[in-house]
Amino acid sequence: MKNRYAIINGTFVLEDEAKILISDLSIQRGYGIFDYFGTINSRPVFLEDHLDRLYQSAAKINLTIDKDRAELKEMLQQLIEKNNLPDAGIKITLTGGYSEDGYTVAKPNLLISQTAYSFNKEDFHKGTRLVTYNHQRQMSEVKTIDYLQAICLQPFIKENNADDVLYYDQTDIRECPRANFFIVTNNDEVLTPSKNILKGITRKKILAFAEFNVKEAVINLHALQNIKEAFITSTTKNVLPVLKIDGNTIGNGMPGEITTKIYNRLLSVKGIAG
Numbered sequence: 001m002k003n004r005y006a007i008i009n010g011t012f013v014l015e016d017e018a019k020i021l022i023s024d025l026s027i028q029r030g031y032g033i034f035d036y037f038g039t040i041n042s043r044p045v046f047l048e049d050h051l052d053r054l055y056q057s058a059a060k061i062n063l064t065i066d067k068d069r070a071e072l073k074e075m076l077q078q079l080i081e082k083n084n085l086p087d088a089g090i091k092i093t094l095t096g097g098y099s100e101d102g103y104t105v106a107k108p109n110l111l112i113s114q115t116a117y118s119f120n121k122e123d124f125h126k127g128t129r130l131v132t133y134n135h136q137r138q139m140s141e142v143k144t145i146d147y148l149q150a151i152c153l154q155p156f157i158k159e160n161n162a163d164d165v166l167y168y169d170q171t172d173i174r175e176c177p178r179a180n181f182f183i184v185t186n187n188d189e190v191l192t193p194s195k196n197i198l199k200g201i202t203r204k205k206i207l208a209f210a211e212f213n214v215k216e217a218v219i220n221l222h223a224l225q226n227i228k229e230a231f232i233t234s235t236t237k238n239v240l241p242v243l244k245i246d247g248n249t250i251g252n253g254m255p256g257e258i259t260t261k262i263y264n265r266l267l268s269v270k271g272i273a274g
Contacts, residue, residue, distance in 0.1 A: 012078070038235050044090075124238075180234070193217070
């Protein structure tokens with residue numbers, strides 16, 4: 001954190017001196033949104049897509065960003081240069097502002113921070129284990145700062161010898177708290193839940209891979225008992241094989257062939273050496 005900068009409402013401040021008031025609705029009511037993107041060799045990855053989602057999320061919860069896209073991109077570039085962290089993650093947070101009554105939306109606060117992040121190719125081979133849980137996130141199409149359920153479920157995840165939770169609603173698969181979910185069927189179809197989820201940027205890129213049979217679909221919870229492969233996707237996870245769900249081994253318990261091909265394709269698009 002030493003000499004690392006953050007931005008608060010357009011002003012650069014040292015991160016350990018960055019502060020907002022307790023009257024902010026993000027603190028009082030958990031009201032706010034964010035987006036997060038990575039940089040590789042100081043190059044933002046899929047930045048336009050992340051900014052599209054940021055502005056869309058803000059509009060959906062009636063918050064206004066007082067910087068246009070060009071101004072915001074200029075600030076981000078300055079932050080990248082000042083911090084000199086070539087491989088990093090940048091988080092843009094928009095809060096409900098300093099509310100006089102602790103309930104009414106005020107002028108939003110725009111916060112931007114950066115942390116070092118490096119890609120570890122060993123993560124792919126380790127994969128991940130999921131445990132299912134019946135829960136539907138509210139306003140699922142918005143990238144809000146509300147992770148209450150996910151954090152409360154951490155003991156549940158550990159008790160079930162898992163690494164993360166996979167939400168389903170009634171019998172329909174949704175998503176992980178910080179990642180989208182995909183399955184590979186016995187017919188080599190690659191399916192991802194189509195509704196009531198946050199549509200991730202990595203998910204969007206994979207849906208556009210024409211060489212794979214990737215589709216949006218309604219995925220029933222019981223379908224997980226008869227799939228070849230599964231994986232999750234996010235900015236930091238890239239493509240991460242799911243080796244177990246609810247203690248049941250997926251496929252042969254190793255990263256599958258199609259998952260591996262999609263993983264390598266994504267790394268190529270992002271400009272990462274596999």
